[in-house]
Amino acid sequence: MERKIVLSSFLPVLAVAGLLWFNSGHNDTVNVTPDADNAGLKLPQGFGALRAAENVGRARHIAVTPEGDVYAKLNRPKDGGGIVWLHDANNDGKLEDVKSFGNYGGTGMYIKNGYLYASSDEEVFRYKLDQKHQVVDPSSPEKIITGLINRRQHESKSVVLDNNGNIYVNVGAYSNSCQEKDRTPGSMGRKGCPILDSAGGIWQFKADKPNQTYKDGVRYATGLRNVVGLDWNQQNDQLYVMQHGRDQLHDLFPKYYTVQESSIYPAECMYALKKGDNAGWPYIYYNQDLHKKMLAPEYGGDGKKEGPSGIIDPAAAFPGHLAPNGLLFYTGDQFPARYKNGAFIAFHGSWNRAPEPQAGFFVVFQPFKDGKPFGKYEIFADNFAGSPEKTASGRVDHKPCGLAQGPDGSLYVSDDLKGTIYRIIYNKK
Template sequence: MSKTSHKLFDLRAKWLFLFVIILLFSGCKEKQENSVKEPVLKISPDNEGIIVPDGFGVMKVADSLGAPRHIAVNSNGGVYLKLRKPIDGEGIIYLEDQDGDGIADSKKGFADYGGTGIYLDNNYLYASSDEEIFRYKLNAEGEVTDTNSPDTLVTKLVSYRTHATKSFTMDGDGNIYVNIGAYSNACQETDRTLGSPGVMPCAILDSAGGIWQFRSDKFKQSYGEGKRYATGLRNVVGLDWNNQLNKLVVTQHGRDQLNTLYPDLYDTETSAKLPAETMYIINEGDDAGWPYIYYDQFQNKKILSPEYGGDGKKTAGENAIDPITTFPAHMAPNALLFYTGDMFPEEYKNGAFIAFHGSWNRAPEKQKGFLVAFVPFNDGKPSGEWQIFADGFAGIEEVSSPSEANHRPTGLAQGPDGSLYVSDDAGGTLFRIVYNKK
């Protein structure tokens, strides 16, 4: 063999040796990478006592949070919670799960005001007090960096002790839809008083008892700058924008105390079962009829309120809109969420989840609610009866008083993975419901 051939052979041997070393190194690295396990969600063995359909699991993300109301989740899974009352000057809590097990291990707070409403878009966090709506700039990670200087978008809204919270949602086109709850049960001359007649016309409706629309790009708007989008809504704590319909959908708290105020017309059992809690599709200019009517889900009719001459049978409200679905009385629908995620089975896609806070005024009947319900939708309309999705929040079978309930669902949010978050303002807990696709 010539010297040249020897040199070529040695060179080829060296390259072959180097190639083998690279292959071995790559294999070891790949094996090492494959041995790194993905974070496993710490689903509770007993689902935290919550009853959910087969295939679903529940975990407790955090507790001891005070009274969290509505919630919002950013694209990284960070959770913002609005507290009804601030704790140590912090009315918004931000939770992060840094190791991916589903349990919050980082907690920060800001905003020295209480309230209910909170909302996220790609650029801002929005939050409400009982009189105002604020806007905070987000960074690329979906976090608020300047917590001390929010923009004030809406101000000087009516706020009395009754139905004071300002729930809101947005439509993607820069419009904010704000619930301004009626500061009355049924617009009596003397509220919640036996035999007191209803005010005609109800003066409350000039500044409350409806939905007002404002812009997200204007500062310090009030009634003059906004417009009354819909009226005749007693108190709408749950509201969401339905993207299939491109319309606002709301859930209303129905009136109370038919038997207490009109014992000659309604017995205690009837009063516990009437009127329905209602869900409406809202168009601009709609009137749902409060306080002049209520909806009787057994007669499937709009009934004239006794404060205005009704007897439980007389119908009225011919120009008022009808609900698209109804629920049992007094269960208090406190949050509405249209599910658009991919984690849950297909039958949940585009359907509505409702968080029911639970009743207080069904005595001597047992209280009801304290659950998350689901309404299937097709093409933006209900396609079936409502069903219980998650139950057992109360922790006891029969609830005589809401103070007995361990948990009272009040907020809903969808995570970036499609999981469902549920807040509870009785136990101060944040739950997360996931679906195991295996």
């Protein structure tokens, strides 16, 4: 199955987590053939996949330029570089040319208005791009934000930009549920949860102002335990995020929750955010079966009491403990029309669903209609793990993390375990 794809340098860039950079021109016509085994993935009929690159490092969020080059942000630097640039030198869909720069690890990656934005776990940088969307001076980035809190738990800083010159940064809570003693059975929640002063939310900064700190930014939304996947919905002109739900309901409060309940609750939630919104962490969690915001046991909940008022509802809810690390609103034309303006979500996979088998390690599609989630999500790309047995054990081959859209409408997926960059295409024939 071969697909002829025309790339136009005038198509918009859509970026998501990760970074990869290469430095040569791109021909107008590229012949892309899926791997014989579709890169090991299970996909809907009509779709194919290829391993565009392998062993690039622990690739977190990624972005693709209008020329088809890929930037990937590495969780840890590899060979001295924490940002990788990948280029298809011979127009076969494979990214053979690889260059790296930036001596810091991290997660965030985005392209907007002639700049490449990248984050460490404490800072956000930007790199000027030339007309071919190649970094002008890889050794001298401009530091945009500094001093973000990092307590070695939920420390990754994801980023996205709006259309009005603002950048949004996740600052994850350095806690599971704001207990007096974190992850200690029976320990109650801290009054007023002081963590929320500097973490557990989304902060808004200017995208072009150097050396900003907390005092220069605005706490845009609060009550978010940890957000890794986020994207700007161009149809709604609004920020959407995926929250990692809390852990260990049974381990911490066994008199209120069974082991089974703890393995499937709470939901992993998608939130559509506006300035000033409160998603409720640590005071509530969301039960996806009851469709209710439940009072957390650390704050007097017993698995039956509902939470206080003033907390927003999720836009959509997904099974618990799947770790959503990538979010992308699809705006391309290559895929069938039903995918347009819907959301792809990369679920990194669970570690704490026992006695249930571990789960996740896939990319799902959440349909949207009239700018809102519509209907049930569906698994779009599966078998990153390698087999059902590997999924169930959690000892998997690959973990999907970042998502990006190519200029031709291809979907790129990063793997932060073994460093594979996948490219998913649709055969219109």
